[in-house]
Amino acid sequence: MILNPEEMSSSAIYHAMVSAIVPRPIAWVSTISSAGVANLAPFSFFSGVTANPPSVMFSPVNRPDGSSKDTVVNIRDNGQFVINVVPFALAEQMNLTSGDFPAETSEFQAAGLTPIASSKVEPPRVKESPIQMECELIKIVDIGEGPLAANLVVGKILLIRVDDQVTTDSRIDTAKLDSIGRLGGKKYCRTADQFELDRPQMR
Numbered sequence: 001m002i003l004n005p006e007e008m009s010s011s012a013i014y015h016a017m018v019s020a021i022v023p024r025p026i027a028w029v030s031t032i033s034s035a036g037v038a039n040l041a042p043f044s045f046f047s048g049v050t051a052n053p054p055s056v057m058f059s060p061v062n063r064p065d066g067s068s069k070d071t072v073v074n075i076r077d078n079g080q081f082v083i084n085v086v087p088f089a090l091a092e093q094m095n096l097t098s099g100d101f102p103a104e105t106s107e108f109q110a111a112g113l114t115p116i117a118s119s120k121v122e123p124p125r126v127k128e129s130p131i132q133m134e135c136e137l138i139k140i141v142d143i144g145e146g147p148l149a150a151n152l153v154v155g156k157i158l159l160i161r162v163d164d165q166v167t168t169d170s171r172i173d174t175a176k177l178d179s180i181g182r183l184g185g186k187k188y189c190r191t192a193d194q195f196e197l198d199r200p201q202m203r
């Protein structure tokens, strides 16, 4: 099978991409609106960028009507966000927060989650999440225009909080973390199935 994006709808190429680019980690992003409403939404077009400076990126796309998602509006307003890691135990709540709630409704409340004050940024963290990264905006890269165009958010990590329950010998233990990944359609995976490889000789 050959897929040529030039001959496909955006929706068809999206479905192919989300099944081919797997598993994807989930940035559960908390932000705050200019009216002070705490917002929370998951984004799986998400990755680390580099450790120098410690940075991350995620890609909120425009809604089908071309408008920006609340997360983007809030980050453009105050340049801050928190990325909360999603363990298997919080999968249902994470999914709930992806609902299209009006900007005045806090997804924290809708999903029964606890907003807790951050140290370096204004948006609150998700208390129930075992790892929270407080970030400030480096830049938003606009890719495309109109519906589904991306507002690629690149941010610097200012502080990482890790629950001691997911550490072993002062390091994050991915088996204890039990984070989830997104696959295509409704499918997710767990990170319980792990194996190790030694790196080849490095320069």
Ligand SMILES: Cc1cc2nc3c(=O)[nH]c(=O)nc-3n(C[C@H](O)[C@H](O)[C@H](O)COP(=O)(O)O)c2cc1C
Pocket (backbone or CB within 6 Å): 026, 039, 040, 041, 042, 043, 044, 045, 046, 059, 060, 061, 062, 068, 069, 070, 071, 072, 094, 095, 097, 098, 099, 100, 101, 182
């Ligand atoms: C697991 C998961 C991953 C998602 N990944 C993305 C993504 O990478 N980009 C995006 O624009 N929307 C993504 N969504 C949809 C957003 O979470 C959804 O549009 C949400 O309502 C945006 O909220 P906001 O308007 O409060 O920012 C994802 C949804 C789920 C459940």
